[in-house]
Amino acid sequence: MQNKEKLNRLQEDNMTLGERLEIILPLLDERYGTDLHTYLEFNAQKPWQLLFSTILSAQCTDARVNLVTKDLFVKYPDLEAFARADLEEMEKDIHSIGFYHNKAKNLIGAARKLLSDYGGVLPSSVEDLTSLPGVGRKTANVVRGNVFGLPSIVVDTHVKRVSKCLGLTDQTDPVKVEYDLMEVLPEDHWILINLQGIALGREICKAPRPKCDGCFLHKGCRKWRLDHANG
């Protein structure tokens, strides 16, 4: 929280960011819990399987991913099997998942790079993870948080939207939102903010019309305070 300019920008409702967080974080913990085990529900036994499930999950439901990986991880039980897989056959194996052509290419490419550059062991740094085909910052942070337990912030559409409503960021670019949140949130809420932000975004703070009336966070929410100050 060293960035004074940023703090000033985020204070136009006359509440400091610290005051806002003191209200918001305990309420989020109370309502949505702090159990990280509920964070991901992929059928992944091995770290690389969690990475591959996450790659497959772009624009697709976790349930669909689990349905496909149930057979996929039996047919291709290790990285070597993925690395030598036939692209067309892999495309057929995952065809019920959107963007299957790119995803099949990325799975095979990621398996090959993991074997050639990392000795078959999943790396933990954002730089190394994002060097793998099909792995952006969001996927890298999912893996860092869930495989390695490293503090990391996953910014999806819900986290991006609710963070802006609450007044934790003014950015819309996910990477900039991630950096803002890393600056303002205590580390013990880096992984949690994704879990809690998704729950809040699905239940109450919905797009395009958040259900602000009666929202349990309204006292600390910048949007609520600005809407009511103006109205």
Ligand code: SF4
């Ligand atoms: S008060 Fe409205 S904008 Fe603020 S968190 Fe609740 S639902 Fe979202």
